[in-house]
Amino acid sequence: MGAQDLAFYYLGFAMILSGLFTVFSRNPVHALLSLLVLVVHQAFMLYLLGSEFLSAVQIIVYAGAVVVLFLFVVYLINLQKEARFRVFVRRFSLGLIFFILFAFLFIKYFVLIFSMSTSIRTLLPIDPTSSQALKMMARYLFTEYLFQFELIGVILLVVVLGTVFLLRKAKEERLG
């Protein structure tokens, strides 16, 4: 067993464990801190999968922005009183039906990915281990996926405007 296999097993085990802590933890702050653990392990797994650029983006965007945003909202909404009530929904059987339905669908599509043979042709060839990989990825991003890249920029602009608009509207309604 090589070092890469060992790293995969450690990272996978830690990610599953911290994911379970996130779902089953009673205190929202504890849940979000285990989500942070999961995100950092995921960044190392992206490094293992040959892309140090995506690893850095994962740390900056997820650990630096998204989880901190979640924690800010938890501090904004004070939940200390309600933290001792139950964690899961009361209508368990209804949720179980939907869970089994969705799980069946997703397992079906994951099995489809398992059976995906190597006969599919490669669209954008890259060698993840070479030093030119990031250069190749940037070239593909700005040629093949240029329209989608610009679209992401527009979506982020809309998100900024929508966030400001929604919170300002809620504030005015509360005052008036």
Add this chain to the structure above:
Amino acid sequence: MVDLNSYIYLSLILFMIGLFGFIFRRNLIILLACVEIMLNALIILFASISYFRKDATGYILVFFIIAMAAAEAAVGLTLAVALYKKLKKVYTEEINLFRG
């Protein structure tokens, strides 16, 4: 030996954990955190397929997924805060504006 199937199994397990939390948790903020877990599972899936097939499409999709996840978290948390300011509730069972 770790191959593509191991990564797909890990992705499937993480996705199921996120789906379980998304359906069964009551807290609206933890619900959004569970969506993030599911998106992380998809990131593993795309990056591992891209690594083992030497195809850059998966890496670029991971880039887009991370950008979309940031946008989704911002909008979702904004809606949660707006809902809390209006109703003083963050539990999904207690938000019943349409009850007759």
